[in-house]
Amino acid sequence: MKTLVIAALIMGTVNAEKLRITVYDKARASHQVSEAIVFNLRRIFRNSGIEIEWVAGVPDAPEATLMIYEPFRTGHELELACHARRDIALDIVPGAVPGVKKQVLGMAQPLTRTGLNVRLFDEHIREAAARENRTYASVLSHAIAHEIGHVLLRSNTHAGRGLMSDVWTGREYDWMAKEALYFTDGESRKMRVMLSGAACSSFE
Ligand SMILES: [Zn+2]
Numbered sequence: 482m483k484t485l486v487i488a489a490l491i492m493g494t495v496n497a498e499k500l501r502i503t504v505y506d507k508a509r510a511s512h513q514v515s516e517a518i519v520f521n522l523r524r525i526f527r528n529s530g531i532e533i534e535w536v537a538g539v540p541d542a543p544e545a546t547l548m549i550y551e552p553f554r555t556g557h558e559l560e561l562a563c564h565a566r567r568d569i570a571l572d573i574v575p576g577a578v579p580g581v582k583k584q585v586l587g588m589a590q591p592l593t594r595t596g597l598n599v600r601l602f603d604e605h606i607r608e609a610a611a612r613e614n615r616t617y618a619s620v621l622s623h624a625i626a627h628e629i630g631h632v633l634l635r636s637n638t639h640a641g642r643g644l645m646s647d648v649w650t651g652r653e654y655d656w657m658a659k660e661a662l663y664f665t666d667g668e669s670r671k672m673r674v675m676l677s678g679a680a681c682s683s684f685e
Contacts, residue, residue, distance in 0.1 A: 497532045498676035502629070505538040505545045505572040508603035514618045521622035524660065525644075529669035531676065544570050547596030562635040563681035565592045569629055571599035573621070578602050584648065586624040589631035599628040613654040623657055630664060633672035640665070 502522075510518070519535045526533050538545055554561060586609060587601040601624055610620040623644065630645050631637055639647040644662050646653060656662040664672065674680055 497527075497530050498673045499534065500526065500531050500629075500633075500676060501534045501536060501568040503536045503538045503544075503568070503570045505540065505542075505570070505597070508573045508575040510573070510618075510621075514621075517616070517618035518622045518625070521619065522626060525622070525626045525663060528663045530673050531669075538570070538572075544596050545572065548590060548600065549593050549596045550590060551592035551594065553592065558635075559680065560684060561592045562675070563678075563684040564594055565632075565635065566594055566598060567676060567678070569599055569632060570597045571601065571625065571628070572597055573601045573603050575603045577604055581605075583608055586620070587628040589628040589637065591632045591635045591637060598632050599625065601625060601628065613651075615654060615657060619657055623662055626664075630668060630672070633675050634668060635675060640668075644668075 506515070519533075522533055522535070551561065551565065581602060583605050585602065586605050587599065589600075590596075590598045601621065603621075606621050606624055607617055609615075610617045613620070627644055634645075639645055643653065643656075644664055645668060649657075653662055
């Protein structure tokens with residue numbers, strides 16, 4: 482019995498999908514905050530069967546300043562989804578962002594093939610954290626998870642509640658505090674399929 486349990490645990494680790502996240506932190510979080518963010522993200526994605534690799538991006542890398550919009554095209558969904566990058570390159574931008582409402586914590590480019598596919602708005606996250614009485618690291622890590630969710634689900638659509646809901650209400654911030662704000666089983670499964678490339682064999 483004991484052997485079986487150990488075998489199951491090892492299998493679980495072997496079967497987890499891997500996700501590389503390259504981070505260009507232009508808001509320059511402290512070492513302590515960065516550690517808290519990585520810790521939270523590992524917990525959130527491990528719950529979805531995904532192991533993350535967190536890489537500090539080199540500031541002068543070409544992709545650090547490149548964000549390309551790849552539009553959705555009806556009838557080509559799978560092709561676009563399969564050609565889009567399967568890892569994450571994100572930046573965290575400081576200061577006020579012209580034209581972006583302060584309720585917007587971040588954005589994603591789920592279909593982009595090159596350049597950044599996730600962006601977080603540092604000032605908006607700080608304001609939300611202060612308003613909702615949560616730590617900056619906690620709000621930022623959940624916002625990163627939400628935007629990565631868009632990329633791995635290859636969609637900008639939202640759920641009615643939970644991590645992938647459009648606007649987090651008191652309920653989501655409450656779950657966040659209890660470390661109970663996760664992807665649903667359905668979302669987790671879809672993300673793992675996308676990471677595995679299982680649906681993309683005809684495009685490789
Ligand atoms: Zn969203």
